[in-house]
Amino acid sequence: MSNYSIHKEAPLLEVKNLETAFNIDGEYYNAVDNVSFSVKPRQIVGVVGESGCGKSVMSLSVMQLLPKGVGKIRGGEIVFEGVHLEKMSEKEMNKIRGRDISMIFQEPMTSMNPVFTIGFQLQEVLFNHTNISKAEARQKSVALLKSVGISRPEKIVDEYPHQLSGGMRQRVMIAMAIANQPKLLIADEPTTALDVTVQAQILELLKSIQEVNDMSVIMITHDLGVVAEMCDEVIVMYAGRIVERADVDTLFYNPKHPYTELMMGAIPKMDEDKEELSSIKGIVPSLKNMPATGCRFANRCPKAMPECATITPLLGEVEQGHEVACILYEASMPKEGVKA
Amino acid sequence: MSNTSLVEKENLLEIKNLKTYYPVKGGFFRRTVGNVKAVDDVSFEIKKGETLGLVGESGCGKSTTGRTIIRLLNATDGEILFEGKDITKLRGKTLQAIRQDIQMVFQDPYASLNPMQMVGEIVAEPIKNFKNVSTKDLKEDVMDLLTKVGLPEDAYYKYAHEFSGGQRQRIGIARALALRPKLIIADEPVSALDVSVQSQVLNLLKKLQTEFDLTFLFIAHDLSVVKHMSDRIGVMYLGNMVEIADRNSMYAEPLHPYTQALISAIPMPDPRRKKERIVLEGDVPSPLNPPTGCPFHPRCPAAMAECSQVKPALKEVKPGHRVACHLY
Ligand SMILES: Nc1ncnc2c1ncn2[C@@H]1O[C@H](COP(=O)(O)OP(=O)(O)O)[C@@H](O)[C@H]1O
Ligand SMILES: Nc1ncnc2c1ncn2[C@@H]1O[C@H](COP(=O)(O)OP(=O)(O)O)[C@@H](O)[C@H]1O
Ligand code: SF4
Ligand code: SF4
Ligand SMILES: [Mg+2]
Ligand SMILES: [Mg+2]
Numbered sequence: 207m208s209n210y211s212i213h214k215e216a217p218l219l220e221v222k223n224l225e226t227a228f229n230i231d232g233e234y235y236n237a238v239d240n241v242s243f244s245v246k247p248r249q250i251v252g253v254v255g256e257s258g259c260g261k262s263v264m265s266l267s268v269m270q271l272l273p274k275g276v277g278k279i280r281g282g283e284i285v286f287e288g289v290h291l292e293k294m295s296e297k298e299m300n301k302i303r304g305r306d307i308s309m310i311f312q313e314p315m316t317s318m319n320p321v322f323t324i325g326f327q328l329q330e331v332l333f334n335h336t337n338i339s340k341a342e343a344r345q346k347s348v349a350l351l352k353s354v355g356i357s358r359p360e361k362i363v364d365e366y367p368h369q370l371s372g373g374m375r376q377r378v379m380i381a382m383a384i385a386n387q388p389k390l391l392i393a394d395e396p397t398t399a400l401d402v403t404v405q406a407q408i409l410e411l412l413k414s415i416q417e418v419n420d421m422s423v424i425m426i427t428h429d430l431g432v433v434a435e436m437c438d439e440v441i442v443m444y445a446g447r448i449v450e451r452a453d454v455d456t457l458f459y460n461p462k463h464p465y466t467e468l469m470m471g472a473i474p475k476m477d478e479d480k481e482e483l484s485s486i487k488g489i490v491p492s493l494k495n496m497p498a499t500g501c502r503f504a505n506r507c508p509k510a511m512p513e514c515a516t517i518t519p520l521l522g523e524v525e526q527g528h529e530v531a532c533i534l535y536e537a538s539m540p541k542e543g544v545k546a
Numbered sequence: 547m548s549n550t551s552l553v554e555k556e557n558l559l560e561i562k563n564l565k566t567y568y569p570v571k572g573g574f575f576r577r578t579v580g581n582v583k584a585v586d587d588v589s590f591e592i593k594k595g596e597t598l599g600l601v602g603e604s605g606c607g608k609s610t611t612g613r614t615i616i617r618l619l620n621a622t623d624g625e626i627l628f629e630g631k632d633i634t635k636l637r638g639k640t641l642q643a644i645r646q647d648i649q650m651v652f653q654d655p656y657a658s659l660n661p662m663q664m665v666g667e668i669v670a671e672p673i674k675n676f677k678n679v680s681t682k683d684l685k686e687d688v689m690d691l692l693t694k695v696g697l698p699e700d701a702y703y704k705y706a707h708e709f710s711g712g713q714r715q716r717i718g719i720a721r722a723l724a725l726r727p728k729l730i731i732a733d734e735p736v737s738a739l740d741v742s743v744q745s746q747v748l749n750l751l752k753k754l755q756t757e758f759d760l761t762f763l764f765i766a767h768d769l770s771v772v773k774h775m776s777d778r779i780g781v782m783y784l785g786n787m788v789e790i791a792d793r794n795s796m797y798a799e800p801l802h803p804y805t806q807a808l809i810s811a812i813p814m815p816d817p818r819r820k821k822e823r824i825v826l827e828g829d830v831p832s833p834l835n836p837p838t839g840c841p842f843h844p845r846c847p848a849a850m851a852e853c854s855q856v857k858p859a860l861k862e863v864k865p866g867h868r869v870a871c872h873l874y
Contacts, residue, residue, distance in 0.1 A: 256740040371829045401603035401767065403826050406811035410825060428740060431813030454817045472745035473815055474774030476797055481752070483745035483774070489710045 217244035218389055218422050219268070224282035226260075226267045228493060234280065235493035237263040239446040241282070242521065245390065250416060250423040252437035252454070254430060254469075258490045260446040261426045265392045268424075269309055270299045286390070305335040308383035312395040314375040317382060318367045324351070324378055325363035331385045350381040355411055373404035380411065387419050394426045409436060430473055434458060442466050445490055445502035448521055452528040462530045464509045501533065509534060555593040557627070558729055558761045559615070564588045564624035566607075566614045570834065581622075583833045584610040586785035586841075588624075589860060592729070597755070597762040599776030599793070601769050601808070605830060606782040608765045612731045615763070616648050617641060628729070646676055649727040653734035655718035659706040665692070665717055666702035672724045691720045694757065696750060712743035716750065723758060731763045736771060748775060769812055773797055778866075781805045784841040785833055787860055791867040801869040803848045840872065848873060 224241040227234035238260045245251050253261050266272050268284055270291060284291040286307065291299070303309075311317060318327060328347040332338060338346070344363070351359035354377040367375055376396065383391060393412065397405040413436065416423050425436055433440055433454065440457045442450040442465065450463040461467045471484030488506045496502060497515070504514040513533060521529045522537030531538050565588075567581035585607045592598045600608050613619045615626055617633065626634045633644050652658050659668055669688045673679060679687070692701050695716040706714055715735060722730055732751065736744040748771065755762060764775045772779055773793050780790040781802065789802040800806045807824040814821065826845050831837055837844050843853040853872055860870040 256742055373829065402769070403603065403807060403811045404829075405813075406823060406825055409813070410823070429813065430741075430815040434815050434817040434819075435813045458815065458817050469741060470815070472741045474745075474748070474770045475815060476770050476773055476809070476812060477814075479794075480774075482749050485745040485749055486742040487746075489712065489743065 215246050218247050218249075218287060219245040219424075220283070220285040221264075221268065222283040222285070224264065224267060224284065225280040226263050226272065226277060227280045228263075228277050229275070230494060234278070235496070236280070237277070237446050237493055238267060241443075241446075241448055243441055243448060243451060245422050245424060247389070247422055248416075248420050249439060250425055250437045252433040252440040253424060253426045253443060254428060254433055254440060255443035256490050257428065258445075258492070259443040261443055262394055263446075264443070265309065265394055265424060265426060268392065269303060269307065270294065270296075271303075271309075301335070304331055304383075304388070305386045306388055307390045307392065308386075308388040309392040309394065310376075310379050310383045310396050312398045314372075314379040315367065317379050318375070320367055323364050323366055324370075328363070328378075328382055328385060331382050335386045346385075347381075350385055351378070354378070354381045354384075354415075355407070356381075373400060373407060376400065376404075376408055377411065380408075380415070384415055384419065384421075388421065390422045390424070391416070392424045392426070395428070396425075397432065398427070398429070405432075412436070430458075430469065442469075445496060446493075447502060447531065448529075449503065449531045450529065451521065456525075456528050460528075462524060462528070462535065463532050464507050464534075465503050468508075501531075555595060557591045558594045558596075558629060559763070560591040560625075560627040560630075561611075561615070562589050562625040562627070564611065564614060564626065565622040566610050566619055567622045568610075580834055583785050583836055585614065586833070586836065588782070588785070588787045590780050590787060590790055592761055592763060594728075594761055595755075595759065596778065597764050597776045599772035599779040600763060600765045600782060601767060601772045601779060602782035603767060603808075603830065605833070607785040607833070608767075608782060609733050611782070612650065612733050612763060612765055616650050616731055617644070642676075646725045647728045649722040649725065649730050651715075651718050651722050651730060651732040651735045653737050655711070655714035656706060659714060659717060661706055663705070664702065665697075665704055665706065665709075668706070668717060669720045669724055672721060676725055688720075688724075691723055694754070695720045695723070696746075710743070711739055712746055715739065715747050719747075719750065719754070723754065726758065727760070729761045729763065731765070733765045734767065735764075737766060737768070744771070751775070769808060781808065784830060784836055786841050786870065788842065788871070789867075789869045790860070791869075795864070795867050801863065801867065801874060802842075802871050803846050803873075804842050807847075840870075 222242050224238055225236050226238040227236045241264060255261055267279055279292055325347050328350060329343040332343045332346055348359045348363050351362055356362050356377055397408050427433060437454050439453050441448050444465050450466045461470055468484055468486045474483060486506050500515040500517060501519050504510045517533050519531040519533045519538040520540055521531040524530050524535050524537045533539060564585055566585040567583050569578040570580040570582060572579035588611055602608055614621050621634050625632055628644060636644060666688050669691055670684055673684055689699055692699060697716050736747050766772050776793050778792045779796045781788050783804050789805045800809050807826050810824045828845050831844060839854040839856055840858050843849045858870045858872050860868050862868045863874045
């Protein structure tokens with residue numbers, strides 16, 4: 207895919223200054239803090255970061271699927287094809303989910319009901335968004351199962367989820383997600399629970415669907431290998447904020463944020479011999495323990511300076527198309543008169 | 547660790563044709579109606595001071611192998627030699643004695659840590675059970691262990707739930723070290739951890755290996771992690787050891803078609819490397835009813851006629867490189 211054409215196109219999804227908070231003991235804490243990014247048509251955007259960094263909450267915010275009464279979007283905009291999702295009613299969102307934007311999860315049973323057949327569940331998804339007959343829906347379900355690489359789809363269509371292997375269930379979940387040819391698929395750790403050879407099958411499948419359907423994908427993963435193989439662009443999240451964003455090649459060959467650099471050095475690589483891996487001391491702070499000011503990575507950062515505790519770095523462009531939030535870079539310094 | 551010194555070293559552990567089956571009961575009389583052949587012919591040896599990595603996808607029998615060696619499970623057949631002595635059938639006191647020399651570290655440290663005990667007590671427990679030491683010496687020893695695994699000294703008075711996943715794994719490691727074992731079986735010790743914490747624990751294990759003169763059986767499904775940790779690697783498929791070699795030959799020239807597929811399936815953290823991928827068809831067959839002949843033949847891209855008939859034996863085809871496949 208040529209990057210040139212991507213840059214010319216208007217984004218499919220634009221998230222601006224998103225803030226999502228959870229109510230913990232009566233007080234709201236931001237799990238996603240001032241997050242902005244966009245996804246262009248046909249682009250695969252990876253989202254990486256340790257667990258607890260806000261990857262899932264960010265995607266649930268886009269889908270408007272936050273747990274009711276606990277989580278809420280406190281600020282910012284989520285614009286999909288020019289429409290503000292954050293202002294949609296539940297009914298309007300129901301039309302968009304599954305038709306324009308779909309989501310798949312690590313655990314396929316999240317999207318399936320154990321008491322209904324695979325065929326029934328696929329047909330439900332189809333009926334929700336299209337006017338077709340029962341016979342057509344069944345036919346289409348079989349075709350969908352076939353398109354996600356399930357052999358004997360005529361038989362599987364009448365089976366129940368528990369009769370399938372983990373990899374097969376993942377395929378069915380993908381079939382349900384792409385039934386109405388959404389423009390955007392959000393995949394939250396879709397292969398994390400799978401064995402590596404099955405993961406390879408599923409990644410190959412996702413890639414081919416993405417190409418055939420001209421779909422955009424947000425690929426959430428903690429596996430930098432998956433990112434390198436699948437994604438055009440990468441967002442690195444730390445403690446609810448985006449700390450770096452770049453095209454995949456730049457991120458791997460020219461990472462700028464200390465967190466990204468350390469993560470890259472922490473993974474053992476097959477083609478490398480190294481006695482010691484780089485490690486990051488400490489852990490991601492919990493929501494209640496986020497530092498009130500400054501860089502959230504400061505207590506773990508080997509390059510931290512005294513100012514890091516007081517100045518909140520902004521995501522700024524250090525090179526064309528490469529954004530970093532770290533005060534080692536001039537572009538991340540808050541501008542005069544602007545409240546950080 | 548240098549490979550040259552390994553040559554002269556003696557075996558700490560030797561496994562010969564190990565089989566461990568789980569009986570499947572059924573019917574009115576709860577009779578055994580079949581066997582899950584979880585480990586169905588595994589042989590390998592681990593030299594003193596060495597790390598042998600065991601990889602393979604979930605269900606291939608890695609944990610069962612580890613649990614049989616530490617005698618949490620009884621072998622159905624085969625031999626386990628520890629320091630040259632057959633421990634396969636030990637019972638009672640002699641078994642207890644061996645248990646001091648072999649310790650295990652688990653994937654989910656939390657499940658194996660008593661929530662009602664202070665961390666100090668958790669680590670002290672095995673020492674109390676096996677050794678006669680004064681309270682003062684015991685406490686000193688535990689404090690020392692906590693420091694050596696990178697926990698603060700005040701960890702002694704805290705409870706496991708007060709710690710993060712990575713720190714809990716350190717507690718589990720401290721307890722495993724308490725009796726100064728010779729062999730540690732680490733079963734997926736970092737699989738539940740984020741990469742940043744994973745690297746901390748891997749670095750720690752390597753450091754402790756030198757410090758405590760340890761030999762490791764390192765079990766994991768992640769081949770990159772196994773390669774990083776091990777001197778030699780064994781690959782398992784459906785209860786069988788299909789290939790065993792030193793880490794670099796395993797990576798540079800995998801011989802078994804399954805190992806080749808496994809390595810090719812690993813996503814490489816390098817966007818400039820576009821590699822050929824061998825995508826396997828279908829799923830792993832059930833160990834309740836494994837295929838005849840080569841266990842991999844229903845999915846093997848190189849299968850020949852004899853593969854469905856004759857089970858290939860693990861044999862040495864190059865110095866130090868053994869493979870179970872009719873192609874060699
Ligand atoms: N329902 C919830 N209630 C309270 N806190 C939550 C809830 N869901 C997630 N969080 C918190 O929000 C933060 C981000 O979580 P999440 O988005 O799930 O992280 P990731 O997907 O990156 O692992 C974490 O600190 C997590 O504990
Ligand atoms: N307690 C048990 N009873 C019956 N079957 C078991 C038991 N434990 C494991 N198995 C089966 O034995 C096989 C090997 O399991 P295991 O040794 O846990 O594999 P691994 O550690 O490689 O994932 C699997 O098919 C598993 O389902
Ligand atoms: S702002 Fe400071 S603490 Fe944060 S990443 Fe940059 S150098 Fe480290
Ligand atoms: S013995 Fe035959 S089926 Fe088995 S791995 Fe070798 S070629 Fe493939
Ligand atoms: Mg998540
Ligand atoms: Mg296991």
